[in-house]
Amino acid sequence: MFTARPFYPRFQARGLLPLFRLGAAMGAITTLVICLGLYATEATAMGLTVTPHTEACRTTASSAPPLAPMPAEANQRIPESEVVAGQQDVAWAWLGSPTRRYPHGALGSPVHAGSVHALVKSRAGGWEMIELVLPLNRVYEDRVPRIVDLDRDGSEEIVLIEADALRGASLVVLGIDHTANVPRLVVRARGPFAGSTFRWLNPVGVADFDGDGQLDLASVVTPHIGGVLQLLHYRPPTLVPFARAMDVSNHRMGALEQRLGVIVQQLGHRPTIVVPDMTRRALHALRWDAPGQWTELADLMPLPGLVERLIPMPQGACATLADGRSLQVKLSQ
Numbered sequence: 001m002f003t004a005r006p007f008y009p010r011f012q013a014r015g016l017l018p019l020f021r022l023g024a025a026m027g028a029i030t031t032l033v034i035c036l037g038l039y040a041t042e043a044t045a046m047g048l049t050v051t052p053h054t055e056a057c058r059t060t061a062s063s064a065p066p067l068a069p070m071p072a073e074a075n076q077r078i079p080e081s082e083v084v085a086g087q088q089d090v091a092w093a094w095l096g097s098p099t100r101r102y103p104h105g106a107l108g109s110p111v112h113a114g115s116v117h118a119l120v121k122s123r124a125g126g127w128e129m130i131e132l133v134l135p136l137n138r139v140y141e142d143r144v145p146r147i148v149d150l151d152r153d154g155s156e157e158i159v160l161i162e163a164d165a166l167r168g169a170s171l172v173v174l175g176i177d178h179t180a181n182v183p184r185l186v187v188r189a190r191g192p193f194a195g196s197t198f199r200w201l202n203p204v205g206v207a208d209f210d211g212d213g214q215l216d217l218a219s220v221v222t223p224h225i226g227g228v229l230q231l232l233h234y235r236p237p238t239l240v241p242f243a244r245a246m247d248v249s250n251h252r253m254g255a256l257e258q259r260l261g262v263i264v265q266q267l268g269h270r271p272t273i274v275v276p277d278m279t280r281r282a283l284h285a286l287r288w289d290a291p292g293q294w295t296e297l298a299d300l301m302p303l304p305g306l307v308e309r310l311i312p313m314p315q316g317a318c319a320t321l322a323d324g325r326s327l328q329v330k331l332s333q
């Protein structure tokens with residue numbers, strides 16, 4: 001068994017649920033203890049517990065040293081974007097070539113990336129800086145390259161949001177091609193486009209959601225206007241959607257923060273996705289069972305404020321609310 005991976009490995013570096021089978025959650029007793037408007041003690045829905053957290057949510061930094069020093073060129077990355085370190089054959093990856101040619105402010109700025117760059121290990125064992133430059137009708141509408149070995153062949157892939165001037169955003173997986181003398185960044189697989197100009201999507205992470213032994217991707221399509229949680233198989237040259245669920249959002253329009261959904265892996269169970277509903281005032285805990293069948297492990301869990309960020313914690317997540325409060329979210333089954 002492998003562990004579900006959030007997309008940020010080292011850095012920082014309703015009502016309408018027609019496809020859901022509410023499973024064990026139906027009929028569960030929800031206890032909310034709210035004192036004087038404060039979320040004083042504990043709120044419990046079946047399988048999901050939310051408690052105040054005394055500390056600010058923090059990501060756990062990797063203790064592993066970088067594979068190679070960060071190149072100076074990474075300082076030329078687009079504003080407010082991340083340089084991300086890999087663990088196998090991608091030492092670093094970052095977004096470059098800032099451009100305003102796709103003036104969409106989903107991430108708070110109309111400046112997006114016209115290229116992606118990576119320091120990768122060559123077949124000879126040295127480190128090579130490589131890049132992929134997009135055509136003029138495309139940008140990376142993203143701020144963080146996600147490095148993950150999706151097919152577990154020892155070579156890492158890079159997952160990005162690429163936006164087309166007419167068809168909107170799609171999820172794209174880049175890989176390192178070694179068939180030439182020097183390594184090249186190439187597109188390995190692409191998911192469906194969101195549909196039209198300025199339609200966006202935001203990835204959640206990777207895990208084996210259907211239990212076939214292969215890693216899959218999870219993404220929320222159009223998180224600002226009726227988000228749809230989509231699960232996709234990695235089947236180069238395509239990312240093939242195989243499940244969808246409504247009433248979710250993992251991004252606030254205009255926010256730089258893209259981390260608003262976590263994947264919880266529990267022994268003996270398929271991965272569970274904890275993600276806000278469209279209002280971002282409640283959390284879903286969703287596990288895919290079979291075509292057309294989801295289990296919602298908890299009743300929709302109300303929160304005492306708008307959630308702005310969800311980052312992984314053991315068996316759950318740390319949630320940051322818009323007013324700065326932190327909550328500990330735990331899945332108990």
Ligand SMILES: [Ca+2]
Pocket residue numbers: 148149150151152153154155156157
């Ligand atoms: Ca790979």
Ligand SMILES: [Ca+2]
Pocket residue numbers: 207208209210211212213214215216
């Ligand atoms: Ca799978």
